[in-house]
Amino acid sequence: MNRQTLVENIRRKKSFLCVGLDTDPLKIPAHIANGPDPIFNFNRAIIDATAPYCVAYKPNLAFYESFGAAGWDALERTIAYIKTNYPDQFIIADAKRGDIGNTSKLYARSFFEHLDVDAITVAPYMGEDSVTPFLGYPEKWVILLALTSNKGSHDFQFIRDEQGTPLFETVIRKSSQWAGDDEMMYVVGATQGSMFADIRRVAPRSFLLVPGVGAQGGSLEEVVKYGMISDCGLLVNSSRGIIYASNGEDFATRAGEEASKLRDQMAALLDSHLG
DSSP states (O other): OOHHHHHHHHHHHTOOEEEEEOOOGGGSOHHHHTSSSHHHHHHHHHHHHHGGGOSEEEEBTHHHHTTHHHHHHHHHHHHHHHHHHOTTSEEEEEEEEOOSHHHHHHHHIIIIIISOOSEEEEOOTTOHHHHGGGSOSTTOEEEEEEEOSSTTHHHHTTOBOTTSOBHHHHHHHHHTTTSOTTTEEEEEOGGGGGGHHHHHHHOSSOOEEEOOBSTTOBOHHHHHHHHOBTTBOEEEEEOHHHHTSOSSTTHHHHHHHHHHHHHHHHHHHHHHHHO
């Protein structure tokens, strides 16, 4: 999916919501967990309930890989289900890959050719040759970790060089030389608040994938105030607050309701900021 199509979907749906499919079998409602194929059946119900209100889905690979072949099979079928039934959805593999060139090349092949997702999250720590193998796939995206929402982000991401530039800024500036705004996004945690103004100073046109709204306490209003640009430039992710809104038989209905609430907030913010 290219940038123009993504922006058109955002404007049409009045939403920049990404639903995180962090599917933990221990949290799946009992009537699903005790039945056949629980991970996929849970995902399918969540997708059907939330698809009208979001523009993207983000399965986190850890929740699938931890169950071996069965988990990977559920991931493959989840992605195929989205692509077949909701082809306007942007699919992000939250894999946080990043290794030497030959290894990254095979990771890229796995996600962009085999799974055929639209984007993959990549860790930049090993530098350019660990990231560039993911680039160059037509209408595919690298989403580089820049300024994350976890407490430990302060251990490294805010370290300053001799000129006083924090590491996260250096990562963005350097990586922007490897790819343009139509091929690279950045992960910026919603809990960083006004730091979005610093991000926009070095990445004025880049799309940002923003986790941390909802269960982690990030403010949607702050993200929009400091981070929204003329074509939105934001994908705000919510996982637990949507998919685990209920552990009863109404879990899918409740997930749809929570997604609808967030979409309504986003629609109002889009109207006020973009007109």
